[in-house]
Amino acid sequence: MTESRLLNLLKGKNVVYITVKNEDYIRTSQIKWILAENAKKFRIYSSEKGNPVTRAIDIRKKLRSISFEGVDVVIAGFLPQLIWKDLIKYTLGTGIIVIAEMFISLYDTVVLDRRLVWKRGIIAHICKLFDRTVVKKSDYIITDTKADADFFVKEFGTEKDREKFETLYLEADLGDYISANVVLDKNDDAEPKTVLYFGTGLPLQGTDYVAKAFNVLAEEYGYNCIYIGGLSNMNRKHKNRLLSCKDRAIRCGKGSITYYKWLGQKELYENIANASVCLAGHFDPDIDKADRTIPGKAMIYEALGKTMILGDTKANREIFEPDDKHIFVPRGDSKRIVKAVTNEVDR
Template structure:
C-alpha cells in the first residue's frame, strides 16, 4: 500500500486522536514507504480542542516542502477550509465516512432536504472533488461515494481496517464461572443505529430461557431500550480494550453484524468488531451484505452470515452453530 509514495515527503494531518486505530494503521503504512512523514495531530480527548489546535498548527505550517498532504479521519473538517495551502502537493484523504450519509440517514440528525443536510452534501462533494487520491474502507462504500457524491472512481483506493494484534490475539483463557459449560455468545458495540442492537436483543430474548447458552452484551444501552433479562444474560456497560480482548477470547461465538436492514450504510461497511474477532480467531456471525463479502466467506471456517434485520433468523443461526459444536 502507498508504494507510489516511496522517497516522498508526506505531511499527515488528523483531527482524530493520534492513537485512533485508523491513524496508527495509516501512519505505519506511510512510514514504510515515504522518505519522511511529518504529523499534525494532538492527543487531547476533547474533539473541539483537538480541532482548534490542529487549525492553529496548520496556520503556521508551510506545506510547500511536502510532496503529499494526507488528511486522515474526517477530511471534511480540514480540506474545504485549508485546501489553499495544499495546492503544490498531492492531496490524499481518508474519506472514512460521509458526513451527509452519517448525519442524515444513519443517525437522522437532519433531513437530507434541510439547509444543514444540503450543506453537509456540498461539503462532502467539495472535499472529494479536491482530492487526488481517496482512501475508503470498503469497495461498497467507494461505489456509494462515486455514485451519490461524485467521487472520481479512478481516485478511489480501498484500505480495510485492521485489529491491533498486540491486544487482540488468541489467549486461550478460562471462562468466568457463570459461562462454564455453556455456549457463550458475545456482542459489543457503541449502540449506533446502523449496528442494529434491537436485532441482537431480540435474538437474546428468544434464547434467554435456554440454559445451554450464556450471553454477554457489552455496550452503553440507554434506559429507553428494553433489555431482555435472564440468568444467562449478562450486561457490561463498557470494558477496556484488554478486558474486551479477554471476553472475546473466552467466547464461543461473536456477533459482528451490522444487523440493521433499514440503514443503507450498514450494508456498505464492515463492522470494526469483525476485524477484532477475526484476529482472535473466533467464529462470528456477519450481516448478509456485499461489504462483508469483500473480505469474508462462509467457505472459511468460523464465518457465518445471517439475514439483516431479523432477530428470529439471528437466534436460529446461533442455535444452529451451537449444535454444530456439540
C-alpha cells in the first residue's frame, strides 16, 4: 500500500479500532494488518452478532468497559453512525483523533439501495442526519472508493469536508492460505469447467442476472456452476431452482448447478481456487450504489489470481483495467455475462 496521510496518523501510535462488524470480515482483517505494520500498539473490538443493529448494541455495551487512557487514535469502522454518539461521549475533549471508516452510508443503504423506506420520510431523514453527523464531526474519513467519497461529500458535507477524505481500497489478506493450499496460475484446461459466484444477496449485486446466466451456462454450454450465499432478493423462480441444488450438484442439461448457503473460509477459498472463472459484479443496473462500490469478493479473486467477470462500473475501473484477468460486462445483462464466460473459458 502506498504512503498516505492515514499511515502517518497511525505510525508509532496507540490505536483502538472499533468496528460494527465481525472479526474475520475482509475490511476488519485489512485494518488489523495495517495496524500491525504501523501502530506502536493496538486493540480491536468487533462483534459476532447476526446483524448491524445487534452488533451496534453489542459494541455500545463494550464501549463502557474500553479504556481510552493513553490512546492516540480511534478508528470507528463499517457503520460508525450506529455507535457515534456513544463513542464521542468517551473521546470528546481527550485529544484523541477520531477516524471514521465509512464503509457504507446508512441513507444510501436503507433508502437508495434496499429501498426499505420512503426517500422523503422521517426514517430517511434520520439516516441522512446520522451520516452527516459523522462526516461533520470526525477528524478524518476513510472510504473504499473515490466514487463513494464524492457521494459522501455531495450528500452529507461540503467541499471543505473533502480534505478529510482518503480512499483505502479493499485488499484481501489470505494469510498462509495461498502458500499452503493454492497453486496460482493453475492449468484451467482440465475438465469440467467451473463458474463460481458468492455473495450475500444484496440488491446491488444483481443476483437475478447471475442466476439467469448460470441456467444458460449449465444447460446449453455444459459448465458446472457454483452459487454460494444469499438469495433474499432473488426472483422466486431462480431462488427455488437454486434451493433444489442445495449442497449437491444437480444436473441441468449438459452441466450442473450447486448451491451452498454458506461455506467456511477454507472451503470457500478452495472452491474459488478450483474455479475456471469467477463472477464478481456488481450487476444491478438501477441502483447507483452498484456503480460506486467495489465487490469485496473481487479482492479475494485477485489475491487468488483468478479470472473474473466485473460489472462495468466507475468503482471497478478505479483499480481494474480490462485485460485477460478482468472482463467487464454492462450491468443488467445476463447474456453478456454468458458471453464473457464462454469467450474466456473456451478460448
